[in-house]
Each structure stands twice: as structure tokens, then as C-alpha cells.
Amino acid sequence: MSLSVKVDFDAFYRDTSRRLMRYAYGLTGDPGEAQDLVQEAYARAWQRWRKVSGYEDPEAWLRLIVNRLSTDRWRRVFVRRSHAAAQQPAAFVPPPSEDVVLLVRAMRTLPPAHRQALALHYLLDRSIAEIAEETGATISTVKSWLFRGRAGLAAALGLDDPEGVRRVR
Template structure:
């Protein structure tokens, strides 16, 4: 099957195969996903599809098997969660965390990345320089500017009022 023939085959059959898998699966999104994945697999085997003489059946079978494989994976995952039990309840972020995240979003992307790598990932300046591809002095600059910007954004007016500022 040539590239052009495969493209024509795809155009003629994708809607029909998606409809068939939709009826089989009862989930349109899942049907679309597995049919597309089956066509992707068929693309690399298009010469074999031509020899078999039943390319539509091949795509439909592969799509079905993909769907079954996904079901099995989901079922095993659900069973594993059931065996483990429900995860412990964790509180949502408090007002302080929300304010911090909002302030971090206002930083330039490189400062935000550097601050995250330093404070959340506990990387050294040298490790950050290696990971980001910038010099250690640039990392230090990003840290200083990020801290300064955050200090300005996170000033609590209640503290300033109490100190008489």
C-alpha cells in the first residue's frame, strides 16, 4: 500500500471505524483514541495491510485490542488502589500558600524556575546552573532578584502598620 493509498484508505474508513468502535465501547473519545492509535500502527505496516487484503478488519481488530488493553490497565490500577486503601486526607492550601503561588506567577519565568529549583528541589547553585545551562553567577542573580521581588510582593501591610512604618 503506497502512502497515497493509505491516505485514501484512512479518509474512506476512519469515520466508519470510529463509529463501529464507538458502538462496541460506548465511549466516543475512547473510540477515537484507539482508532487513531490503530491507524498509526497500521501506517508502519501498510505493506502488510495490502498483502492481507483486509486492512479495515486489521485496523478494527487492533483498535479493539488497544481498548481491551486499556480496560485491563485501568482495572488493575483501580484494584491496586482498592488494596492500598484511600489516600489520607490532606488539607488544601492555606491563604499563605495561595498568596505565595500568586506572587511566584508574577516573577519572570527564569526567576520562577530558579527559585523553585533552589527552594523546592533543594538544588545547589551549581546544580541549577548545570540543569538550566546558565552560569552560576546568573543563577545567583536570578535568586537575588526573585527574593527581592517576592519580598516586595509579599509585604504584609498589617506588619508595616504595627511597626509604625
């Protein structure tokens, strides 16, 4: 697009964006959703600016786009709600055991690399070589992460034997 077309669009945007944002907010009642609608409307206007700029009232075209996007949003929300209402309630899931809560709390004390290595190895049964490949680390580094991670878990759980952590599955 030529510079004059860009300047025309920029001026149009500056002159209309606040009004369009207020309009979108009035339709949705949600400032984040309103911003998304306005952004999408201006993106569409920019793609078709040569044609849109020739309209008698380009701002009215933008309002039409925002209105349609908002209607589509409400339609999707209604469909999701109807679908959810037709579904059986989810089965009861018991709360985590005290051991799980303590383990998760202990895992949070570890550095991210140690936590990731432990989770990949013990929860997803990945080999040390697979962990090294996935993380981009060397095999010796992964071994170090696992050793230090087990030691950190043992300390956080108050265990004397870091190897005892290895046996807990």
C-alpha cells in the first residue's frame, strides 16, 4: 500500500478507535473482549482499506463488523452452554491424598530443571537418554539433575536417605 493510503488509515484509526471501543464495550460488557473485537475489525478494515475507505461511512462498516463479531461470540457462548448443560456431570474426583500434597509441595522447592527431570523420569517413565534429548542437556547433566532432585526432595520431605525417594513411586 502506498504511504498516502497508510496515512489515511492511520488518521481514520485515530479518529474512530475510541468510539468503536466504547461501542464494542457496550455490546460485550467485557473490556478484554471489546478490545479483541475492535482489533479484529480494524485488521479486516486494513486488509480492505482501498474499498472500505470509499464507503460513504467507513466507521459504520466497522460497527457492522464489530456487531457481527459480537453476535458470533454470543452464539458460540450459547452453543457451549447448551452443550455443557446436555452433558452428564463429571464423575466425582476425590481430593489428592496427603502424600500427594506433600510431594507436590516438596517438588515446588526444587529448581525447574530438577523438577522437570524428575517428572519426566518418574511420572512419564522417560529414560535418561530421552530426557537428555528432550531438554537438550547431556546425559551426565540429566543424571546430576535426577540425583540433586532426589536429594532435594529427600531434604524437603525430611527423609534421611535420598535413595528412598527413588523407591517411592
